[in-house]
Amino acid sequence: MSATPVQTAAPRWLGLWPAAMLTLFFLVPFGIMLAVSVAHRDVSGFYEWSFEWDSYARFLSAFFGKVMAVSISVSLTAAAICVALAFPFTVFLSNMGHRAQTRILVVLLSALALSEVIIGFSLSTLLSQTAGIGNLFHWLGLIDEPRAYTPSLFALITGLCYIGFPFAVLVLYPPVSRLDPEIVEAARVMGASGPRAFFGVIVPNLRGAIVGAFILVFVFTLGSYLLPQLLGRSEHWTLSVHITDQAVYQSNLPFGAAMSVFLMLVALALVGLASLAGRERGAA
Amino acid sequence: MTRALKTTYVLVILALLLAPLVIVAAVSLNGPQSLRFPPVDPSLRWYGELFRQSEWLVPLRHSLVIAACAAALAVAIALPLALYVWERRGIAARALTGMGLAPFALPPVISALGFMIFWMTLGGYGRIYATIISHGIFLVTLPLVTISLGLKGIDRSLIEAARVMGAGRWGVFRTVILPLLIPYMVSGYAFAFVLSLNEYIIAYMVAGFTVETLPIKIFNALRYGYTPILAVVSVIFAALSALIFGLIGRFGNLPRLLGAERSQHD
Numbered sequence: 001m002s003a004t005p006v007q008t009a010a011p012r013w014l015g016l017w018p019a020a021m022l023t024l025f026f027l028v029p030f031g032i033m034l035a036v037s038v039a040h041r042d043v044s045g046f047y048e049w050s051f052e053w054d055s056y057a058r059f060l061s062a063f064f065g066k067v068m069a070v071s072i073s074v075s076l077t078a079a080a081i082c083v084a085l086a087f088p089f090t091v092f093l094s095n096m097g098h099r100a101q102t103r104i105l106v107v108l109l110s111a112l113a114l115s116e117v118i119i120g121f122s123l124s125t126l127l128s129q130t131a132g133i134g135n136l137f138h139w140l141g142l143i144d145e146p147r148a149y150t151p152s153l154f155a156l157i158t159g160l161c162y163i164g165f166p167f168a169v170l171v172l173y174p175p176v177s178r179l180d181p182e183i184v185e186a187a188r189v190m191g192a193s194g195p196r197a198f199f200g201v202i203v204p205n206l207r208g209a210i211v212g213a214f215i216l217v218f219v220f221t222l223g224s225y226l227l228p229q230l231l232g233r234s235e236h237w238t239l240s241v242h243i244t245d246q247a248v249y250q251s252n253l254p255f256g257a258a259m260s261v262f263l264m265l266v267a268l269a270l271v272g273l274a275s276l277a278g279r280e281r282g283a284a
Numbered sequence: 285m286t287r288a289l290k291t292t293y294v295l296v297i298l299a300l301l302l303a304p305l306v307i308v309a310a311v312s313l314n315g316p317q318s319l320r321f322p323p324v325d326p327s328l329r330w331y332g333e334l335f336r337q338s339e340w341l342v343p344l345r346h347s348l349v350i351a352a353c354a355a356a357l358a359v360a361i362a363l364p365l366a367l368y369v370w371e372r373r374g375i376a377a378r379a380l381t382g383m384g385l386a387p388f389a390l391p392p393v394i395s396a397l398g399f400m401i402f403w404m405t406l407g408g409y410g411r412i413y414a415t416i417i418s419h420g421i422f423l424v425t426l427p428l429v430t431i432s433l434g435l436k437g438i439d440r441s442l443i444e445a446a447r448v449m450g451a452g453r454w455g456v457f458r459t460v461i462l463p464l465l466i467p468y469m470v471s472g473y474a475f476a477f478v479l480s481l482n483e484y485i486i487a488y489m490v491a492g493f494t495v496e497t498l499p500i501k502i503f504n505a506l507r508y509g510y511t512p513i514l515a516v517v518s519v520i521f522a523a524l525s526a527l528i529f530g531l532i533g534r535f536g537n538l539p540r541l542l543g544a545e546r547s548q549h550d
Binding site: 008009010011012014015017018019021022023025026027028029030032033036085088089092093094095098101102103104105106107108109110111113114115116117118119121122123125126128162165166170173174177178194219220222223225226230239240243244247248253256257260263264267268271 | 286290291293294297298301302303305308311361364365367368369370372376377383384386387389390391393394395396397398399401402405417418424443461478479481482483484485489498499502503506514517518521522525526529538542543544
């Protein structure tokens, strides 16, 4: 082989295997899903190929509007709380020593990896009548009788914050830890107090990253499937729950697929916005 | 803000994150079949019970097999992808990266429904290999990110040196690139393994009725009431995740893996 100066480490054919796998098992399923979303619902439980907009037309119903409104407002609330709590947390974290950072990251990753079913179970135990904080409040004399705080909207939002918080920290962590510590140092030297340096220097410098993280956490909590069932009431069900409900229990694959395509478009648009917001940071 | 105040803030939040798990760990020690806090008649009875009941052992084995194979598949796809994209800027490279990142960025229910319809059409619906492949594709993002990070850190002069000494592509890969990448491949594998273990919706929609994984089993069991055995499983899962991430943190550079550039070993 002649030694060309621009030889790459990986030959061209190496890309074929991942390309084939991702096309077959990722693009093709999406293609089929798109096709099913315009297929005709067969009452026997499946679908027959055709081209009609019936499943999309069902979006226009009042019921679907309400589902979307609940889904979005619950996720927006959770995302706002998560980012508000996670941003100072990440700033403090990134200024700690390597070992402390590693330990805290292990805790965050473990919490993030926990199955939603375990988080839902843990939180409903924590909020339950027999083993939960209701007991603690009763023992402290704050309330007359131990009571349960689940299922409720409060429990659901707590759960979404629980899964969203570690995610928010991990999304914020790279930009925050790359922020030049000298900028903050300079502000302090010029006489800015701690909170002033925080809100006057750190926050504006990372505005794009914060907006990006907010959107990503929003999309992340929007995908929550088990928590609304474990911690919320049926009127709090999110779009994810309705998609599964239609596909698995109502045997209406076309409608499930149509909702899924819709959710994908919303998520893609938002993720695109988030990456734009993240990029803007450099220019700001 | 003073240092003490900052540390307090961080510790309070960590305590809140750990609170539900502490309660569950305590509840798992209940002697009778009830969830009480503080536990009544504390014993390790339910820990032994878990390993005696086949209704829990079968899902546990499914979960472990699926996670081990799916994580291996994810690495097997991510490694060539990362190598291919490493020195290329073209449209093919960008499209491949996008496909590698997309499954993880979208709400998982979308991929889950896509996989479900795909396997129904092709005939793998309800089989364990369908769950393995679906998880493998879904989790490609994690090893892709870690391996790309490893490649970014490789000093080009090392590769040049090996080439000058007469090593071909395969020689350079085997003696220079691969040894430097192994830690990143291992952590990518570990991330994918833990997430597959805890994944619910894809496993459920692809083969939930025939191949029960542990999260599916827990959710099904919740409908029949809460028992201490659920708490036991939760404790074991949380401990396993913490152990694996702890090992990555111990032997690798976790802050750097997660995107920090400043943090160095003390």
